[in-house]
Amino acid sequence: MKKAFYTLPITVLLLLTACSQTSVEKVSGEERSSSTKTDEAYQLGDTLKIDDVIVKITEAKQTDPIQFTKSKKGKIVTIDVDVRNNSKDSIFIDRHDFALVSKGEKAVGYHGYEELPLSEELNRGEQADGKLYFDVKPASSYKLVYKPNFTADQTEIHFDIPAPTSTASSE
Numbered sequence: 001m002k003k004a005f006y007t008l009p010i011t012v013l014l015l016l017t018a019c020s021q022t023s024v025e026k027v028s029g030e031e032r033s034s035s036t037k038t039d040e041a042y043q044l045g046d047t048l049k050i051d052d053v054i055v056k057i058t059e060a061k062q063t064d065p066i067q068f069t070k071s072k073k074g075k076i077v078t079i080d081v082d083v084r085n086n087s088k089d090s091i092f093i094d095r096h097d098f099a100l101v102s103k104g105e106k107a108v109g110y111h112g113y114e115e116l117p118l119s120e121e122l123n124r125g126e127q128a129d130g131k132l133y134f135d136v137k138p139a140s141s142y143k144l145v146y147k148p149n150f151t152a153d154q155t156e157i158h159f160d161i162p163a164p165t166s167t168a169s170s171e
Helices: 002-019
Strands: 024-028 031-035 041-043 047-050 053-063 075-085 091-094 098-102 119-122 127-136 141-146 157-162
Touching: 053 141, 053 157, 075 091, 075 098, 075 119, 098 127, 119 127
Parallel strands: 041 157
Antiparallel strands: 024 031, 024 047, 047 053, 053 075, 075 127, 091 119, 098 141, 141 157
């Protein structure tokens, strides 16, 4: 009896997990490529549909640190993100869902700018634009890893980010 009591919830959990794999689609105009695998690396500017949430990494640029919060690693990379929630549920998207990696090393977030990093709760039909700030060592390229917190599985989406060369001031 006790054995059945413990195995039933585990079985139900496994069935729910197996049936709820995240769908990731690249959306470009009329072209759509669908995949449940997430080992594909997407490019800067690609529009993705993750379940019913649209995510686009629009720009990556090098920005100057502010006077009193210097870069500890060498430079600041600012990444612009657009998100639209077309799902029936509200979602929360936050800078902690993203990591910037180069040569196996995870960059730390930069917290010096007046404009706060992306952190939004979006109801159905709402959209948000936001920025992610990373203090990084100079490199020829980076990989932005996005782990959506609104999916049932441990989906990781990778974006190849070329090293930004232009320096822009951030607000």
